[in-house]
Amino acid sequence: MAWPREHHPRSSRTSSSATLNGVTWVMLGLTSVALVPCVLNAQPSAQFLPDPPCSPSCLAWDTIARLGDRDGPGIVFQQSRIAAGPDGEYFLTSLVEPGVVRVFNRDGDFLERFGRPGQGPGEYVGAPMVLPDGTALLLVDDYGATCTRLDRSRRVESVRRLPFRPSTAARVGENQILLAAPAWSRERIGLPLHIFDCAGGQVLASFGGSPGQVVTRRDHFALDRVVAAADSATFWAARRNRFLLEHWSTDGSLLGAYERAVDWFEPWVFLPGGGAHTRPPPPMIQGVSHVGDGLVWILAHVPALDWAPTRPDRILEGGMESLSDMTYHKLYDSVVELWRVTGSSAEVLASDRIPLRATGFVAPGILYIYEEDQGGFPRYLIVRPYLQSGG
Secondary structure (H helix, E strand, O other), rough: OOOOOOOOOOOOOEEEEEOOEEEEEEEEEEEEEEEEEOOOOOOOOOOOOOOOOOOOHHEEEEEEEOOOOOOOOOOOOOOOOEOOOOOOOEEEEEEEEEEEEEEEEEOOEEEEEEOEEOOOEEEEOOOOOOOOOOOOOOOOOEEOOOOEEEEEOOOOOEEEEEEEOOOOEEEEOOOOEEEEEEOOOOOOOOOEEEEOOOOOEEEEEEEEEOOOOOOOOOOOOHHHHEEEOOOOOOOEEOOOOOOOOEEEEOOOEEEEEEEOOOOOOOOOOOOOOOOOOOOOOOOOOEEEEEEEOOEEEEEEEOOOOOOOOOOEEEEEEOOOEEHHHHHHHOOHHHHEEEEEEEEEEEEEEEEEEEOEEEEEEOOOOOEEEEEEEOOOOEEEEEEEEEEEOOO
């Protein structure tokens, strides 16, 4: 879908925008920028080779589905994770309703729900990450530190205990998963990436940092990664606190690393105190997605261009003040970039900033965004950005 272009006052850069369902999306002027590979334990630096600007209309967005009903079993909640299955279905979990998995079809219609809160077979403590394929589901419960395998009929085949609580996970084999997680054991501290065998219940490898590195619970976010499988033997890992993308093999070999140096993403080590409503939140890489042929999508959260201190607008039980979900989301913009990585080099094909807080990827190259209808009922917008012909 091509959107009409108009000036957007929130950006001082060359931009275009479009309105979709009452929401204005900013589309910044695009450029193609080259990056150079770097060695992991050195200080990576980007060397930019600007190309002629790409037309702002070269990136378009398709709305694929909306998930969420006003009542009934298809009601959705905030703080959700969504994953797309091989048959086009969507699996949604939420911290507001721990342990429950809702399933929607490709059109956004509710199909079924399964799971329940708890710590037994088929039970989950938090909102498990669902990793589907054509034969089985793997559910990684970061709060409960378990990996559960379900067959296509949702029957539990196995439950394995994880030695740590991962922040993100990706499937790299029938029963093997890649976990990004802080590890506190003597032999793994300082190593943020792990290959775990859900069949045997053991860690096959840990790597991605400096073994024995002193890590505290305050600065471990600087080691955190978001991950995505590239193929059966390699994967992508993006640092949350730096615009740094790493290409790894599942045996722990670093194949390449590429970094961006941009004024809207200042690297950081410690998360600041206070909430995003009292001071501008630090930029953070939120997702990475491999779509084949060397193409990689990257999602970053940055402070909104019109960020300003915001008073809490919701009172919780006990009188505690909080932000409503939409107020919180409006404190952020999302930057969505498409990279092409070929061998030892990479280039940025597109970079767009939108005034919405996209949550993450549901499938290769497909994002989900929290929104509320006119009545304030939560739902999720499933969208696909793509490079138009000639972009």
